[in-house]
Amino acid sequence: MGTLHQEHEMLTRWADFNHLKWGCSANIVKFQNSDSNAYIESLFFFNQKGKLFLPPLNPFHPTFFHPTPTDKPYRINQQWRQLSHQMIEEIIRHGGAASFVLPPDITDIRPFLWRGFKANVKYTYHLKLPYSLEQASTEIRSKIKKATQTGYRSALTQDMNKIFPCLIATENRKGFHHDLTLSDLQLAQQLLGHDNFRCYVCYSPEGEAVSASIIIVMNEAWSFGWAAGSKTNHLTNGVVQQSQHFAFEDLTRIGIHNVDLVGANLPSVAGSKSGWGGELVPYYQVRLPVFKETLRSCRNWLNNRKGQKL
Template structure:
């Protein structure tokens, strides 16, 4: 793998699963490594592991007539992804055709989508999950319409997904990242184990600029702070 990566041009990076902890062969060849974190849940899952706030949000979603289910409607999934892109100012770089192609290539056994509908039948939240093997699944992408975000739809959908994956024999679910404070907080409430993982990449010229930025950031201290 390393020999192949060194021959590629341009930006080259690879995210390693949490169970790969020895990255020395990459660093010996000059790759840069960054440590990141994710939460992993063991399946089958018990809702008793979730904190009270999550359980209350699920009850709220039920009370307001929302219902969640597996889906093969990629247009409905896409509608939810787009809403999150607009709200958070990023681009998944995924189209409806991309989702349909992925489902066709990987099949339902590897590519599973879940969606939450309002009482009126509007798609309001979606999760797309990849089944890596017979035991492991990762939450690949997700999106929720802003108007329904506070109604517990995300939590109801997540619980349905965990139950469905367990029924397929999956043993663990990886939330696929918990590196932003607000995202980490929302995922931590499910009671999973915090696990580190590595991202390794070829160095580029921008790394010089990044080093300068990191040096300046490290040297900054909150106003009013003083030396011990």
């Protein structure tokens, strides 16, 4: 096994990939007071007009809050409130209508609301590692058993030629696009490194790659599913479930504590992911109000004032 890139290095490499793939600019911004070691580090993406932007295939704006070592919650809360004000000023400075999507670890969005931001809540599933298959539904366990008994096997791969056809198969079946080429996969692998860009394949008894997934490791506490696909003829044989379970075991082996299954906001997606028994966690999209919303708020305020005078 090689060496995992650490958090800041991964932010740099992830910024480079998104710049090359999507043509956006990306800055790693650190928010810190001079009298404290607590800090927030976040990756800001900008479109060609210099406005905030979230590229495709990014579930969140990677943002990490590192308080000073303490067992006192009030200190952690105080540090977050102080540093988040700096972050908010940076978001306001760049403006735009796009949301800034905070990862699930950021749960206190009050500083944003106090500054007039609008917020939407979404959901995803987190699995704590090591993972016990006893957490999974009977259906998932049965599918894994079926795949194993039928002769399927799952493994890590560094060959993007095995990954890519599986992604295309799902795109054709479901009528959507990952917007990833074979060259894109190879570029991501080159920039992020084999240890942080982890690729899994389920092979048929004949040795054909029939299901694939990619998990990106940002740090020991956060990894997330990035892309996945399977060939239609093998879907009912439990290939997806076997491959995913293998991935959880592999992440545990290298010391990762948590995997984000990314997304639980559509009924079909939520149904397929909930069977793993992960924790349903919220995450927040925050954005500045657009002009029409501000105008509407002013109008409502004036109407309320008139009503009070009457």
